[in-house]
Amino acid sequence: MxxxxxxxxxxxxxxxxxxxxxxxxxxxxxPLSPPATQAVTPAPAVPAEPxxxxxxxxxxxxxxxxxxxxxLEDEVVTTPDGFDPxxxxxxxxxxxxxxxxxxxxxxxxxxxxxxxxxxxxxxxxxxxxxxxxxxxxxxxxxxxxxxxxxxxxxxxxxxxxxxxxxxxxxxxxxxxxxxxxxxxxxxxxxxxxxxxxxxxxxxxxxxxxxxxxxxxxxxxxxxxxxxxxxxxxxxxxxxxxxxxxxxxxxxxxxxxxxxxxxxxxxxxxxxxxxxxxxxxxxxxxxxDGYGFHGFLAQSMENPAMRRKYGLGDTQTGMLVHKVYKNSPADGKVQIGDIVTEIDGHKIENNGTVEFRPGEFIDHTHYIDMHQIGESIAFKILRNGQEQLVNLPLDKPGKEYLLVKPNQYDKQPTYFIFGGLVFMPLNQDVIDSMDGTPARIGALTYESPDEKRSEAVILTKVLPADINKDYHHDNNLLIEKVNGESIRDFNDFYQKIQSSNTDYITLETSDHYQLVIDRKEAIERQPKILAQYGVNADRSKELQAIAQPPATPVAxxxxxxxxxxxxxxxxxxxxxxxxxxxxxxxxxxxxxxxxxxxxxxxxxxxxxxxxxxxxxxxxxxxx
Missing domain, CATH: 2.40.10.120 (Thrombin, subunit H)
Structure with a gap:
C-alpha cells in the first residue's frame, strides 16, 4: 500500500x-475589531537567529x-503609485x-x-x-x-x-x-x-x-x-x-x-x-483523514484479459481482485467485477480518469476528494450486466490496515522481557528494517479481522546468558503465547504479564519457538536493562496501564x-x-x-x- x-x-x-x-x-x-477579551502579553522580542x-x-x-x-527581487513590477503587488x-x-x-x-x-x-x-x-x-x-x-x-x-x-x-x-x-x-x-x-x-x-x-x-x-x-x-x-x-x-x-x-x-x-x-x-x-x-472504499482493482490493458471478460473495443474498466472483509465493499462488490465508472467519470483500462481535457489522473483521486461519512458511486459490470453500487466511506482507510502507517507525536510502543524486545508491527518498524522479509511485506496488504487486529514482532534481542541461542533472532512475527493466539499487542502484553507458568513459549507462524524461563527473566531483567542503558522495560503507554488514571486535564x-x-x-x-x-x-x-x-x-x-x-x-x- x-x-x-x-x-x-x-x-x-x-x-x-x-x-x-x-x-x-x-x-x-x-472579525471587524479585536476581541473584547484581554490579549495575552506578547513574548519579548527575540533577535532573529541563523x-x-x-x-x-x-x-x-x-x-x-x-x-x-x-x-524575483529584481523583477518586481510596481503599480503607478509605487506599490509592490x-x-x-x-x-x-x-x-x-x-x-x-x-x-x-x-x-x-x-x-x-x-x-x-x-x-x-x-x-x-x-x-x-x-x-x-x-x-x-x-x-x-x-x-x-x-x-x-x-x-x-x-x-x-x-x-x-x-x-x-x-x-x-x-x-x-x-x-x-x-x-x-x-x-x-x-x-x-x-x-x-x-x-x-x-x-x-x-x-x-x-x-x-x-x-x-x-x-x-x-x-x-x-x-x-x-x-x-x-x-x-x-x-x-x-x-x-x-x-x-x-x-x-x-x-x-x-x-x-x-x-x-x-x-x-x-x-x-x-x-x-x-x-x-x-x-x-x-x-x-x-x-479524520481519507476514506477507503474496500476493494483493490487491476488494469485491463491486456488483450487476452479483455477478451475473456467480454469487453468490446469501446468498453474500459478495471478488474476487482481483492475485497476487504467488513469494508464498505464487502457484500456489494465481488472479485471478478469490472469497475467502469467512478462518480460518473469513465475509468480507462489503465485505471485513470480524464479529469480535465487531455489530462488523466488515477481514479482513486475521486475517492480522496470525499470526506468520511460521504458515499461514492461506482458503475460495475458483473456477468455482462451493468450495476450501480454506492459505497459509504464510513471510517479512515488506515483502520482497514493490519499494518498501521507511520506514527508521530508519541513514543513507539515496546516491551522488553528476558532481553527480547517486542513491538507492534507498523510502517515505522518496516522502514527501519534492513530489507523487508516477504512474510512481513505481505502483511501490509492484509486487513484486521476477528482473530487479529495487530501483528506483534520481535525486533531484536539484547544478548544475555538467559536468551542464549536467540541473539541473532530479529524481525520474527509472534503468533502465539503458550499456545494461545494473539489478537493485538496489548493482548500479547497482558498474556506475558498474567502468565504464572514456569516457562513462556513464543511461536511464529511456522512453529519456530522461543522458550523463556519466566522467573529467571523477571529476576535478571534489571541487570540486562542496566547493561544496555535502557531506562524502562516498557513504553510510557504500557506503563500507564498499570497506573491509576490521572486527574483529567482540560x-x-x-x-x-x-x-x-x-x-x-x-x-x-x-x-x-x-x-x-x-x-x-x-x-x-x-x-x-x-x-x-x-x-x-x-x-x-x-x-x-x-x-x-x-x-x-x-x-x-x-
Missing part, C-alpha cells in the same frame, strides 16, 4: 492564507542551477522555528531533540498553515513573520499527517490580527507560472523563486507515503521552504512540500484540492479553520517525507494522525468558525 522512494529527499514545506472574499464564500465573517536548516546543504547540480529559478504576499509568509523530540524506532527508549525550521502562511488572524513534517513531534514552536524580528510562541491545533499539512496557532491572540490573508486559488494548469515563497537554508530573509507547472498526478507523499495528488514545478524548492506558499496570479495554489533528489529543477507542492479537503475535514474539531479548545469550496474543475494528489538527518532537519512523508501536539489554549484566543462546505482531495518529499 505504501511505497518508499529511497532516492527522494524531502523539502517539507506548506503555507496558505484565506482572503476576506474567500471567507465570504464559505459564510465566515471576518536559520536552522532542515537538511544538509544541497549537492551540486541541485535545482538552483536553473536560470528560471533566479530570485507582492508586498501583501510577503506580509503573510512566516518562518516556523521548531524544536522536535524524536525517538529511535528500534530502540524507542532512546530519544533526541533537534532544532529546525520551515515556512508557513498566515490563514486568519493568529492561525498559520505549514507542513505536518515541520510541526510533527514538536515540543516548542515559534513563529516569525517576514520583515519582523519578533517571534511568537505557537502550538499545534490540527495536524493531518496523510496530507502533510498542519495548522498552528500563536499563543498571543492578537499577534497577526492586522495581517491580510491571501486568496486560495484553483488547481493550476500545465505550464502555468508559479512563485515559491519561503525561508530556505542559507539565510534569514524571505526567498522567492520562479518556475512553471510541469506535471500533475497522484504521488506518494514522503511524510507518510499516502498517495495523493501533487503538482510538480521547476521552481527551486530547498530545505526550509517546507510549508511556504506557492503563488500564481496573486493567489495561493499550493504549499511547497518536497524536492527531487539526484534530479534538477524538480520540486513538488500540495495543491489546493488537498488543502481544501483538510480545511473541510477539521470543521468538526478533529482530523482539552485545548480546537480552532475552527476556515474552509474553501472545491474548485469547479476536478483535481488530482502525495509520497512519504524523508527528513534529512541533519541537526536542523524537519521531521518527515503524509495521513492518521497520532495524538496531535497541542498546548493548552489561551482563554483569550478567538476561534474562527468553520461552516459546512463541499469535500475536496490529496508527492514525494525530499
Amino acid at each position: 505504501r511505497q518508499t522512494t529511497l532516492i527522494t529527499r524531502t523539502f517539507l514545506c506548506l503555507g496558505l492564507a484565506i482572503s476576506p472574499s474567500l471567507l465570504a464564500e464559505i459564510n465566515i465573517t471576518p 536559520a536552522v536548516s532542515e537538511a544538509p546543504a544541497p549537492v551540486a547540480n541541485e535545482v538552483e542551477a536553473s536560470t528560471s529559478n533566479t530570485p 507582492r508586498a501583501k504576499i510577503k506580509d503573510a509568509v512566516v518562518k516556523v522555528h521548531v524544536v522536535q523530540h524524536t525517538y529511535d524506532t528500534l530502540s524507542p527508549w532512546n530519544s533526541d531533540s533537534q532544532k529546525g525550521s520551515g515556512s508557513g502562511l498566515i490563514i486568519a488572524d493568529n492561525l498559520i498553515l505549514t507542513n505536518a513534517h515541520v510541526a510533527s513531534d514538536a515540543t516548542f514552536l515559534e513563529i516569525q513573520r517576514h520583515s519582523e524580528t519578533k517571534r511568537y510562541e505557537a502550538e499545534v491545533v490540527y495536524i493531518s499527517h496523510e496530507s502533510d499539512l498542519a495548522i498552528l496557532r500563536t499563543k498571543d491572540a492578537s499577534a497577526y490580527k492586522d495581517v491580510t490573508p491571501l486568496e486560495l486559488g484553483d488547481l493550476p494548469k500545465m505550464q502555468q507560472s508559479v512563485e515559491v515563497y519561503g525561508f530556505p537554508i542559507g539565510g534569514n530573509t524571505l526567498s522567492v523563486t520562479r518556475g512553471v507547472v510541469s506535471r500533475i498526478e497522484k504521488q506518494n507523499y514522503v511524510h507518510t507515503g499516502e498517495n495523493l495528488i501533487a503538482v510538480q514545478v521547476d521552481a527551486a524548492i530547498n530545505f526550509g521552504n517546507s510549508g511556504g506558499p506557492v503563488i500564481s496570479n496573486g493567489k495561493v495554489i499550493g504549499v511547497a512540500m518536497q524536492s527531487g533528489f539526484l534530479t534538477e529543477n524538480i520540486g513538488y507542492m500540495i495543491p489546493t484540492p488537498i488543502i481544501r479537503h483538510v480545511l473541510a475535514d477539521v470543521k468538526d474539531g478533529k482530523v 482539552e485545548p479548545v480546537p480552532a475552527t479553520i476556515p474552509a474553501a469550496p472545491a474548485p469547479a474543475t476536478a483535481v488530482v494528489q502525495p509520497a512519504p517525507a524523508v527528513i534529512p538527518a541533519a541537526p536542523l532537519v524537519m521531521p518527515a512523508p503524509v495521513a492518521t494522525p497520532p495524538a496531535p501536539l497541542v498546548v493548552p489554549p489561551q482563554p483569550v484566543m478567538p476561534q474562527p468558525v468553520i461552516p459546512q462546505i463541499p469535500p475536496a482531495v490529496g508527492g514525494t518529499q525530499p
Whole structure:
C-alpha cells in the first residue's frame, strides 16, 4: 500500500492564507475589531537567529542551477503609485522555528531533540498553515513573520499527517490580527507560472523563486507515503521552504512540500484540492483523514484479459481482485467485477480518469476528494450486466490496515522481557528494517479481522546468558503465547504479564519457538536493562496501564479553520517525507494522525468558525 522512494529527499514545506472574499464564500465573517477579551502579553522580542536548516546543504547540480529559478527581487513590477503587488504576499509568509523530540524506532527508549525550521502562511488572524513534517513531534514552536524580528510562541491545533499539512496557532491572540490573508486559488494548469515563497537554508530573509507547472498526478507523499495528488514545478524548492506558499496570479495554489533528489529543477507542492479537503475535514474539531472504499482493482490493458471478460473495443474498466472483509465493499462488490465508472467519470483500462481535457489522473483521486461519512458511486459490470453500487466511506482507510502507517507525536510502543524486545508491527518498524522479509511485506496488504487486529514482532534481542541461542533472532512475527493466539499487542502484553507458568513459549507462524524461563527473566531483567542503558522495560503507554488514571486535564479548545469550496474543475494528489538527518532537519512523508501536539489554549484566543462546505482531495518529499 505504501511505497518508499529511497532516492527522494524531502523539502517539507506548506503555507496558505484565506482572503476576506474567500471567507465570504464559505459564510465566515471576518472579525471587524479585536476581541473584547484581554490579549495575552506578547513574548519579548527575540533577535532573529541563523536559520536552522532542515537538511544538509544541497549537492551540486541541485535545482538552483536553473536560470528560471533566479530570485524575483529584481523583477518586481510596481503599480503607478509605487506599490509592490507582492508586498501583501510577503506580509503573510512566516518562518516556523521548531524544536522536535524524536525517538529511535528500534530502540524507542532512546530519544533526541533537534532544532529546525520551515515556512508557513498566515490563514486568519493568529492561525498559520505549514507542513505536518515541520510541526510533527514538536515540543516548542515559534513563529516569525517576514520583515519582523519578533517571534511568537505557537502550538499545534490540527495536524493531518496523510496530507502533510498542519495548522498552528500563536499563543498571543492578537499577534497577526492586522495581517491580510491571501486568496486560495484553483488547481493550476500545465505550464502555468508559479512563485515559491519561503525561508530556505542559507539565510534569514524571505526567498522567492520562479518556475512553471510541469506535471500533475497522484504521488506518494514522503511524510507518510499516502498517495495523493501533487503538482510538480521547476521552481527551486530547498530545505526550509517546507510549508511556504506557492503563488500564481496573486493567489495561493499550493504549499511547497518536497524536492527531487539526484534530479534538477524538480520540486513538488500540495495543491489546493488537498488543502481544501483538510480545511473541510477539521470543521468538526478533529482530523479524520481519507476514506477507503474496500476493494483493490487491476488494469485491463491486456488483450487476452479483455477478451475473456467480454469487453468490446469501446468498453474500459478495471478488474476487482481483492475485497476487504467488513469494508464498505464487502457484500456489494465481488472479485471478478469490472469497475467502469467512478462518480460518473469513465475509468480507462489503465485505471485513470480524464479529469480535465487531455489530462488523466488515477481514479482513486475521486475517492480522496470525499470526506468520511460521504458515499461514492461506482458503475460495475458483473456477468455482462451493468450495476450501480454506492459505497459509504464510513471510517479512515488506515483502520482497514493490519499494518498501521507511520506514527508521530508519541513514543513507539515496546516491551522488553528476558532481553527480547517486542513491538507492534507498523510502517515505522518496516522502514527501519534492513530489507523487508516477504512474510512481513505481505502483511501490509492484509486487513484486521476477528482473530487479529495487530501483528506483534520481535525486533531484536539484547544478548544475555538467559536468551542464549536467540541473539541473532530479529524481525520474527509472534503468533502465539503458550499456545494461545494473539489478537493485538496489548493482548500479547497482558498474556506475558498474567502468565504464572514456569516457562513462556513464543511461536511464529511456522512453529519456530522461543522458550523463556519466566522467573529467571523477571529476576535478571534489571541487570540486562542496566547493561544496555535502557531506562524502562516498557513504553510510557504500557506503563500507564498499570497506573491509576490521572486527574483529567482540560482539552485545548480546537480552532475552527476556515474552509474553501472545491474548485469547479476536478483535481488530482502525495509520497512519504524523508527528513534529512541533519541537526536542523524537519521531521518527515503524509495521513492518521497520532495524538496531535497541542498546548493548552489561551482563554483569550478567538476561534474562527468553520461552516459546512463541499469535500475536496490529496508527492514525494525530499
